Amino acid sequence: MKFLYVINILLRCLVSVHCVNFPWESVHLTDNEVQGHPEIAFGNRPTPLMIFSNGTNTTTCKTYPGDINWPSLSIWNEFNKTLGGALIKSISPVSVCYRGVDYNAAKCAYVRENYANSTFETDDPAAPVAPWVEGNTCPLPPASGNASYTNSSCTSAGYPAYVVNATTVKHIQLAVNFARNTDIRLIIKNTGHDFLGKSVGAGSLSIWSHNLKGFKYLPSFSIGDYQGRAARVGSGMQSYEIQRSLIGLDATIVVPGGTTVGAIGGFFQGGGHSTLTSLYGLGSDQVLAINVVTADGRFITVDPDNNDDLLYAMRGGGPGTWGVVTSVIYKAHELTPISTSPIRFAGAAPGKNNTAFPLEAFWAGIRAYFKFSPQICDRGGIGYNFIKHEGTNNDTLTFTADLRMPFMSVKEVRAFAAPLIKELNKVGLNITNPVPTHDTGIAFTLGSIGDKVGNSRFATRLFPRKNFEDEDKLDSTTRAIHSFVDGGYNFHGINYCPTEEVAGYPDNAVNPAFRKTAMHAEAFDTSPAIGPAAEQIARYQRFRKYFQGFIDVSPGAGCYLNEADVAEPNWQQAFYGDNYKRLLRIKKDRDPWGLFWMPTGVGSEDWEVKAPGGLPTQNGRLCKIFG
Template sequence: MLRHVTSIILFFIIVILRQNLIAKELRCRCLMNDSTCWPNLSVWRTFNESVNGRLIPVQPSVAFCTGNPPNIDVCANAIAQWTNATWRSDQVGAMQNHNWENTSCSDDLGNVTCTQGSVPRLAVNATTAEHVQATVRLANTNNLRLVIKTTGHDYLGRSTAADSLLLWLHYMKTITLEQYTSCTGENISNAVRIGAGVQWGEAYAWLSTYNLIAIGGASPTVGAIGGFLQNGGHGPLTRWKGMAADQVLEFDVVTADGERQTVNACQNKDLFWALRGGGGGSFAVVLSTVLRTFPSPSMVSILYTISAANEIRYAHFIRDFIRFMPTLADAGCAGYFYMIDTTISIAFFVPNGDLTVTTAIIDQLMKNYTDLQFIQNSIATFPSFYAYFSQTMAKSNPTGGNVLLGSRLIPETIVRNQPDQVAEALFQTRGHSKNQSMLIGHLVAGGQVSNTLIDNSVSPGWRTALLHMIHAQEWNDNTSVVDQEILASRLRTQVDILQTIAGGAQSSCYINEADPNEPNWQQKFFGTQVNYDRLKSIKKSVDPNGLFICKNCVGSDDWSTDLNCLKKSTANRVHITMHVFVLVKLFQFFK
């Protein structure tokens, strides 16, 4: 009798373990195109009531131009606004770069037959914490593919996915000043709490009324505390005060279980470490963030656009420009430069700089190149950062095109000690107008970014870098898939050249402005494999079922290429085999 009962128990235990194994190894998201598992109408109706009717349909950018008949007025506006970043951020289905919508629509009126592409079909226009919690719980209960978006400024396609449910945070626009006391007892005057939907242009404008500044991005339409900040966040003032993630005092989040949590140096400490550099859309939904602010600096602006008559003369200028880079950095300069053909545009600035000193330094660089064509040539002062930003940076914010980026962080020691090698690599990887490419240089590292005493998950590559270099490749909507693949391959070649001046195989890049096809992305995006492994361990503890999964984000390597199905796990097979082995031995004991 005992043998018979043991046999039955063994049978059922094996069945249960096998079912658990299948669930772990073959678990796939429930997608909208699968009617067998997608929630029924009554579930959606009840959910919509719980979020105050904020469940909305989603369309790609120019889907307004389809239909029978199409909405001509709305369509005409969409075409007119195609490259307007503000308009795009206000559209629930639009990405800032059209290629990530992956649809058949374009701004070419001859091609307005729209497929849904990778644009989610339903979204929750969340404006409260309760909306976010309800959405997270719905996705968890029904095993839905969930994506999170604020503005669509994303070069890896992480805030969109086909047949998914979109959690749209764009209209969570609260900003408040606080006299903040940290959990460790530090008193911080004029800390700013920024809501999930606030964009940097809005934050800068609001803070300017108090003559304050937060450390943010160069684009006014980039979300302030989403993927930008959670992946590190570089910008105009990072050399002056450090990365955006370095300024975080506290997060208010919703975790994967739908619970609201305070995250700071004392509460949820591992999550606090991970959210400051380890990746947006990976660990929790951030509702708001408390940041340090600073009195606004005055700004000295340096704007030059220079063209050389031939490549030899251009190469000479680039060599001397890079040789001069340490002098510029030591003088407090920061900013950007853009290289195409035999032209370079320079937009540098000095926080709290001296106009006379800055002019003398720039004159020293330019004195041997009076034969070049100076298309633009100005050095000016501005009374505040916001005055500078609104006049020179905010106006240049075009989007809507198709683009891939590839990047590397260039160590300061290499720029200082091997300037000619750096200059040669930049000359080789400069953009060409004939193939719609550009090389973009960012003098945004060094200075306070190099502070290694800050304990967060920002890639260690930032702490040793001086330059962040991006090769950008664009293409037209009518470019064939084959030609797009050729362009992607060419981009990899350019990044390989940049890697020769970035420290070789152990070089790193900035996750927010990286190649989505980057090999060994775990090390490249997160600086070291050790850094990535720690982040992955934290993710497993706060999001054990992988609700927050996005392309090349922490934990995505456990999922299929489309991120909808969990990969088979050898570890799980070993685990269940050991359990069965023990049970068989137990059964034999009772025979």
């Protein structure tokens, strides 16, 4: 009997979530450790514990550096001791380029060389990939004028006050409890690939989860209704790291297309699109179980048998809102090779570019591609396309599209693209059917480490499939994009269809607009979000005027909340659709303190950041809105 008991335990461990935890997930904060230390005590709902108050136990703003109730240096030092020295004083990495105490010529040269590479920002404890979201408080100075740039020109004001370099669950629990009990704003950063300011915040305490690395392949896994391949993945893992971990396993995992993007965190919590979206669904559709530290500081497992409210909310209901993820169990699929067919053509006005086609034919070709695009989805592929202004005086428009088709040979994908090429020829674009490329399923996503980064604002729209299947809607959609491009802007579209059927009919909080879309459209303001506030606002207003056409031709649709305009009107509907009411109930129940706040997150309408100049940055106090 004892032998059978042991065998039963072992068999259960083969499928148990907790039996495959990473070593750093076994280091927890205990109830005994917080006795006599109210600043790190666990939360007791429904009233937040305000250790450092202004005498009334109520405040209108989160505690901010310089406030009378801001923890003293001795308290921060004591907190650092409980963390084992994991507390980092936040500072912009660019400060070494400014004359003053931080100036260092050699380090500044390194910053200049690497600043445009996303690896630079992802490996920094506090720096965002898009500096405008923190208010451009420490911009990179011109290379020829260092002497005139003093330390006062680099304030790092939009950065967190302190960062916890989390390498154990205990680190996260301590940070969560300390922030909640001192009423300090709390943020979470993994890589900083964030375009809305979710991973930055002035005067905040930041949890840096970037170093929670780990990967364990589970060739046979069972949980709830799922039986198949899976993997446990640490929340600090980036796309390229997961791909490297898969080498030799004959398996594929849905990861972001950007090599340095964090794959386990904001990606799946916001939806998460990839090259395999039309075949396997979104990142949210891959998650089987989650280990997470919640707002009360407790470390819990979220799966079909435990905390099912959070299983719904965290899969698509927004990053930075529900807790700090330490690891997930993710679906794995068979090795998925992909063949890619490139489509290229250009258009220009007469006399501007003799190698380009007339603009009338160019836009007729765009319409023909859009009409063809639902077929890409139906075969499990995606169409990755751009319309850009190029040429010496931006006098040429270029269209590039890559049809990325899984489980197709080079011959098959060329035959698949042939009808599209025929239609393009018919409207006056004399191009040939190109020879596709083929990737085995691993090299395709390994890529080079370090995506290029930018610092401009943009907006997105999930165009419904009907916009490309109905002739009248197709015309109006093409005209809207045409008008936007004529305004001087660039356009990026990704054709994919993560329908309920493709996703396996999951009960999760993915924006319902995703289930009906056939193109994720991204509209870019090509001007950097820098300069005086009034100028930035004027540029933004012009941009939104041209973007309005996208909304007009897709009433009731929505946006991808991870890639969007932070000032999107009616964002509750645009980002969450009909799921918002249910999500708000879960938020109020799970986080009555309002600890996990991010712009456009569930429940965020109750707070606002007092940023200078009226810009939607995170450079300011986070304050409660009354009335």
